[in-house]
Amino acid sequence: MSEHEQQESPIATVERPLPGTPRDHLSSHTTRTVLRIQHRMLMAIRRHLDENGFTELHAPVIGPVTDPGCRGAKQVDIDYYGRPYKLMTSAILYKQAALNAFDKIFCIAPNVRLEPPETANTSRHLAEFHQIDVEVAGYTREQIMGVARDVVVAAVREIVTTMPDELKKLDRDPAAFADLLENPFDVITHTAAIDRTGGDPHAEIDWAAEAEISREASRPFFVVDYPKGSRGFYDRENREQPGLLRNFDLLAPEGYGELASGSEREFEYARIVTRMRETGENPAKYGWYLDMVREGIPGSAGFGIGFERLTRYITGVEYVWQASAYPKVPGVHSA
Numbered sequence: 001m002s003e004h005e006q007q008e009s010p011i012a013t014v015e016r017p018l019p020g021t022p023r024d025h026l027s028s029h030t031t032r033t034v035l036r037i038q039h040r041m042l043m044a045i046r047r048h049l050d051e052n053g054f055t056e057l058h059a060p061v062i063g064p065v066t067d068p069g070c071r072g073a074k075q076v077d078i079d080y081y082g083r084p085y086k087l088m089t090s091a092i093l094y095k096q097a098a099l100n101a102f103d104k105i106f107c108i109a110p111n112v113r114l115e116p117p118e119t120a121n122t123s124r125h126l127a128e129f130h131q132i133d134v135e136v137a138g139y140t141r142e143q144i145m146g147v148a149r150d151v152v153v154a155a156v157r158e159i160v161t162t163m164p165d166e167l168k169k170l171d172r173d174p175a176a177f178a179d180l181l182e183n184p185f186d187v188i189t190h191t192a193a194i195d196r197t198g199g200d201p202h203a204e205i206d207w208a209a210e211a212e213i214s215r216e217a218s219r220p221f222f223v224v225d226y227p228k229g230s231r232g233f234y235d236r237e238n239r240e241q242p243g244l245l246r247n248f249d250l251l252a253p254e255g256y257g258e259l260a261s262g263s264e265r266e267f268e269y270a271r272i273v274t275r276m277r278e279t280g281e282n283p284a285k286y287g288w289y290l291d292m293v294r295e296g297i298p299g300s301a302g303f304g305i306g307f308e309r310l311t312r313y314i315t316g317v318e319y320v321w322q323a324s325a326y327p328k329v330p331g332v333h334s335a
Contacts, residue, residue: 004301005233015036015242016120016121016123016239016319017319018120018321018329018332019321019322019327019329019334020138021335022326022335024169025058025219025325025327026325030170030174030317030322031171031322031325033166033170033315034170034311034317034322034323035138035165035325036166036312037163037166037167037311037314037315038307038323039314040158040159040162040163041155041158041159041307041310041311041314042307043158044107044154044155044157044158044159045132045154045155046108046155047255048150048151048154048225049106049134049151050322052104052106052147052150053104054105054106054134054293055101055102055104055105055106056105056106056107056108057098057101057102057105057106057107058107059088059091059094059095059107059109059110059133060088060091060094061087061088061110062078062080062085062086062087062088063085063086063088063093064083064084064085064086064285064287064288065093065285065286065289066086066087066088066089066090066093067088067089067090067091067092067093067232067234068233068279068281069135069231069232069233069234069235069279070089070090070113071113071204072115073089073112073113073114074113074114074115075087075089075114076112076114080235087112088109088110088112088303089111089112089113090109090111090112090129090131090133091107091109091111091131091133092133092232092234092302093234093286093289093302093306094234095107095133095134095135095300095302096135096265096289096292096297096300097289097292097297098135098232099135099137099297099298099300100292103136103138103298104135104136104137105134105135105136106132106133106134106135106328107131107132107133108130108131108132108133108307109130109131109132109304110128110130110132111128111130111131112127112128112131113127113129114127114330115127115330115331116330116331117330118331119330120329120330120331120332122207123318124207124257124258124309124312124318124319124320125320125329125330126308126320126321126324126327126328126329126330127328127329127330128324128326128328129306129307129308129320129324130306130307130308131305131306131307132151132305132307132310133302133303133304134147134148134151134262134302134303134304134305135300135301135302136301136302137298137299137300138299138300139264139300139301139302140264140301141224141246141247141248141262141263141264141302144262144264144301144302144303145187145222145248145250145262147303148237148250148260148262148303148305149184149220149250151305152220152250152259152305152310153180153181155183155310155314156177156180156314157181158182158263160174160177160181166335167314167316168234170315170316170317170318172315173314176254176316177314179218179219180219180220182224183219185219185220185221185250186217186219186221186222187220187221187222187223187224188221188222188223188224189223189224189225189237190205190223190224190225190226190227191225193205193209193213193223194209194215194220197209197212197213201227202227202229202230203227203229203230204226204230205249205335207257210251210258211255211256211257212255213251214251214252214253214254214255214256214257214262215253215254215255217237217251217253217254218253218257219253220250220251220252220253221251221253222248222249222250222322223248223249223251224247224248225238225241225244225245226244226245226246226247226249227240227243227244227245228243228244228245228278229244229278229279230295231261231263232279233244233266233272233275233276233278233279233281234263234265234266234272234275235247235263235264235265235266236263236264236265236266236267237266237271237275245263246263246264247261247262247263247264248261248262248263248303249261249263250262250303250305251309252309252313256279256309256312256313257309258306258309259305259306259309259310259313260303260304260305260306261303261304262301262302262303262304263301263302263303264300264301265299265300265301265302267293267297267298267299267300268293269290269293269294272290272293273290285330307323308323308324309323311323
């Protein structure tokens with residue numbers, strides 16, 4: 001994955017509205033309503049996962065390495081008692097490690113990614129955000145996609161059932177979610193998505209194309225079978241179809257775009273080292289992780305749902321920063 005050069009100063013021109021001071025943002029009627037809904041969403045998601053046998057763990061905030069596959073975002077380096085550590089961009093490596101303790105785990109994990117400054121104008125990027133991170137030992141892609149769907153449905157059902165008036169205050173019609181609550185999520189391939197929108201068949205679907213295909217949908221849907229080379233070394237390659245990954249994205253309808261990414265995981269030492277080298281990663285950086293893999297970890301599947309993005313979709317607000325109490329918009333200095 002290539003990384004864009006990151007400007008050190010704020011964006012000269014921001015085309016979209018930005019949050020004001022923390023006082024102005026937090027005292028906004030819209031902000032308060034969105035955050036009340038977000039609170040109830042989180043309670044429902046935690047309850048749903050707990051009832052289905054998941055154990056919640058607290059993901060680390062810093063570590064010697066973090067997820068390298070962050071689509072153009074830069075990692076943040078810190079000095080940890082004389083050694084270079086990273087702020088977490090994703091808990092993926094630690095989720096796999098957690099399966100040494102429990103078969104089904106989840107985290108509400110903080111993430112920091114220095115997104116390219118131009119993403120301030122996409123309506124759906126933050127430099128600091130939270131993910132609902134889930135990992136299950138022994139699961140296939142299809143099984144973990146079912147878990148992702150159920151998490152979204154649990155959150156939506158809770159809000160539609162208990163907070164319809166709050167949705168209406170935000171001009172969000174609770175009836176907009178009827179299709180989501182009543183029907184399975186569709187599945188399309190990466191190739192089919194590229195055929196519909198254009199773009200590089202060997203790369204990610206770009207943000208504009210994601211928004212385009214998601215506008216055509218009435219409920220969330222999955223995009224599967226991304227090509228090898230478009231994602232990190234941990235996404236498992238299809239043994240029957242080399243060159244394709246056993247992974248997925250979950251896209252929200254109405255133009256909201258990507259909510260989640262997930263996959264079956266590579267778990268065999270030789271394959272992981274090979275994939276690291278193929279993606280330009282230096283295996284020597286991943287000592288603790290590779291030592292653990294060499295000793296043996298279970299095959300698994302998992303995903304991360306952007307919590308602020310899910311909040312944005314459910315509440316219908318225009319900008320993802322409206323779903324954060326203290327938003328960090330890429331390239332813009334704030335509290």
